Amino acid sequence: MDRTHEDSLIERYRELSDDIAAAVAVVSAKRRNALHAITVDSFLDVSYDPPTMAVSIYGGSRMMETLEMTEHFAISVLNSSQRDISERLGTPGQPLYGALKGIDTFPAPHSGQPLIADAVAWFELRTTEILQVATHSLVVGEVVAMGAGTDSSRSTPLLRWRKAYGTIGRR
Template sequence: MDRTHEDSLTERYRELSDDIAAAVAVVSVKRGTALHAITVDSFLDVSYDPPTMAVSIYSGSRMMESLEMSDHYAISLLNSSQRDVSERLGASGQPLYGSLKGIDTFPAPHSGQPVLTDAIAWFELRQTQTLEIATHYLVVGEVVSMGTGVSSSKSKPLLRWRKGYGTIGPR
């Protein structure tokens, strides 16, 4: 079977999808007593009533394994000064345990999931559905608590665009 067309379609999709500016966040979950986190830019708010969000997670990842072991998870929206956090938690092959070492967190009120203290906003979610789509799972959750970070009123969001980082103008 000739995959030339499929390969070129995939490569062109990757190229053009890099033109989609996206907020950067951290998905975090407790796995036993360990805190596990990864950087994502494929998440969205799905519904306001009830408040619902979804995040796309690679099906073969350790994060997906961790999410399968928990009823809850957290999403922390990164601010523009947290590029180092994004790069660290987005690196492939990061350790399963200790990924949040040195990053200030606090436990979310309902389930104790780790939330990044300096996040612009954070959401604690109860998993309601997991959908397998191509090479990823779409993990859907109902928001059970949320809040803002310590200096969110002065912060700008960290954005990804064309494989680089940026932010937007004054708030």
């Protein structure tokens, strides 16, 4: 395959994959005593028995380094009023320390991983497998605890679609 065809295939894939509406979440973990977090929209529930989720993380990122060094991580599904958190933690080149400074968090019950306050839902996971796929790693984890924000029954999720933010109506 020549490079021109490969480039057009990649560009077309990016264009069409932006048509997939996705919930926005924060993946977080502790690296020694420092709290680390990034915004993601590539995560999914994998199994209900046992409850298992997976998240796609760029393989060369500092977040991936952190996930390889810890046994647990957390996923906080953001509500539609938390767009500022998504933008802040989604900015490339974040400092290694202090990413969550000024953001309300609380510790996950089993491992103390940082969870975002007022998230629509949150999950604490124990890493069970890391799979290398192209430029990313799929980090698979068994859910060891979960919950919802205090206002989750009235919240709407933060969504990404066509490179923009949005939401859907309440249930």
